[in-house]
Amino acid sequence: MKIDVLPVIEKIKKEIKEHREKLNRKPKLISITDDYTGATKAYLKSQKRIAKEYDVDFEIIETENLIETIKKYNEDKNVDGIFVARPTKTIKFIEVAKILNPAKDVEGVTPYNMGMNFYGVEEFVPCTAESAVKILEQTEELKSKKVAVIGRSITVGKPLAIMLENYGRDCTVNILNSKTKNMQEITKNSDIVIVAIGKANYVNMDFLKEGTTVIDVGINVVDGKLTGDVSKEVEKYCSVTPVPGGVGSVTSAILMRNVFRAAIKGGKI
Ligand SMILES: NC(=O)C1=CN([C@@H]2O[C@H](COP(=O)(O)OP(=O)(O)OC[C@H]3O[C@@H](n4cnc5c(N)ncnc54)[C@H](OP(=O)(O)O)[C@@H]3O)[C@@H](O)[C@H]2O)C=CC1
Numbered sequence: 417m418k419i420d421v422l423p424v425i426e427k428i429k430k431e432i433k434e435h436r437e438k439l440n441r442k443p444k445l446i447s448i449t450d451d452y453t454g455a456t457k458a459y460l461k462s463q464k465r466i467a468k469e470y471d472v473d474f475e476i477i478e479t480e481n482l483i484e485t486i487k488k489y490n491e492d493k494n495v496d497g498i499f500v501a502r503p504t505k506t507i508k509f510i511e512v513a514k515i516l517n518p519a520k521d522v523e524g525v526t527p528y529n530m531g532m533n534f535y536g537v538e539e540f541v542p543c544t545a546e547s548a549v550k551i552l553e554q555t556e557e558l559k560s561k562k563v564a565v566i567g568r569s570i571t572v573g574k575p576l577a578i579m580l581e582n583y584g585r586d587c588t589v590n591i592l593n594s595k596t597k598n599m600q601e602i603t604k605n606s607d608i609v610i611v612a613i614g615k616a617n618y619v620n621m622d623f624l625k626e627g628t629t630v631i632d633v634g635i636n637v638v639d640g641k642l643t644g645d646v647s648k649e650v651e652k653y654c655s656v657t658p659v660p661g662g663v664g665s666v667t668s669a670i671l672m673r674n675v676f677r678a679a680i681k682g683g684k685i
C-alpha cells in the first residue's frame with residue numbers, strides 16, 4: 417500500500433497561511449551550492465517551483481567560495497533563510513554549519529539547532545527528518561514502536577533518530593550504517609523501517625516482515641527518473657511512501673514553512 421502524504425502537506429500549508437497573514441511581506445530564501453549536479457540540482461529546481469507556489473522570494477547561488485558567500489547573507493537584512501546543499505565539494509560541510517547564522521538556518525544544520533533537537537526543542541530541524549516524522553505521526557501511534565533507520569547522515573538519519581526517541585514519541589531506535597552486521601535481522605524485527613542511503617531499489621522484502629511501515633527517503637536519478645531506495649515489490653506487502661510523491665514533497669513544504677518562521681522571528685534565535 418502507498419502512504420498518502422497529502423494530508424501532511426495540507427497541514428503545513430495551513431501553518432504557512434497563518435504565518436503569511438502575520439508577516440505581511442514576502443520572505444526570502446537563498447539556496448547555495450558549490451556542486452550544482454545530481455540530487456542537489458533536482459532539489460534546488462523543485463525548491464524554485466515550490467517557492468513560487470508559496471510566494472517566497474528565492475535565489476540559487478552557485479559559488480566556489482561558500483564561506484564568504486554565507487557570511488555575506490548572514491548579515492543581509494533582506495534574507496530570512498539560508499539553505500546550503502549537501503554534499504559540499506570545496507570544503508567539509510561542518511565548516512558551513514559552524515559559520516551559518518542559526519537564526520537563518522532553515523534546515524537546522526548548525527550546532528545550535530542540532531543541539532536544540534537533542535534537548536527536545538524542534539524549532540529548526542533538518543526538513544527531511546521532520547518530513548519523515550510528520551508522515552509517521554499521521555499514519556500511526558508511535559509510542560514504544562521499534563524503528564530501524566538505515567543511514568546515519570547529519571541531515572537525515574541522525575536527527576531523525578533523535579526526533580523519534582524524543583519524549584512524547586518514545587520510539588526505540590536502531591541507527592544502521594554501511595558497516596552494520598546482520599542488517600536484515602534488525603530490520604525484520606522492526607515495526608517501522610526508514611531508508612535513507614541513496615542506493616536505488618536497495619531494500620526489498622528480504623529486509624522486511626509483512627505489514628511493516630516503510631519510509632523511503634532515497635532520491636536517485638535512474639534513467640532520468642526519480643527512484644527511491646526501496647524496491648517496488650515492497651508496496652504489495654507493506655505500507656510505503658512513494659518516490660516521487662512522498663518524503664521529498666513534504667520536505668520542500670517544510671523548508672518553506674521554516675523560511676516564514678525565520679522571517680517572523682526576525683533574526684532572533
Ligand atoms: N526525500 C528527501 O527530501 C531527501 C532525500 N535525500 C536522499 O536520501 C538519500 C540519503 O541522503 P543522505 O543521508 O544525505 O546521504 P549520505 O550519503 O550523506 O548518507 C548515506 C548514509 O547511508 C549509509 N549507507 C550507504 N549504503 C548503505 C548500506 N548498503 N547499508 C547501510 N547503510 C548504508 C551510509 O553509511 P556510512 O555512514 O557507513 O557510509 C550513510 O550513513 C539520498 O538518496 C538523498 O538524495 C536526502 C535529503 C532529502
Ligand SMILES: Nc1nc(=O)c2c([nH]1)NC[C@@H]1CN(c3ccc(C(=O)N[C@@H](CCC(=O)O)C(=O)O)cc3)C=[N+]21
Nearest residue numbers: 455456458459462500501502635660661662664665668
Ligand atoms: N542540505 C541538503 N538537504 C537536502 O534535503 C538535500 C541536499 N542537501 N542535497 C540533495 C538532496 C536531494 N534532495 C531532494 C529532495 C527533493 C527532491 C524532489 O524532487 N522533490 C520533488 C518531489 C519529490 C517527491 O515527490 O518525492 C518536489 O519537491 O516536488 C529532489 C531531491 C534533498 N537533498
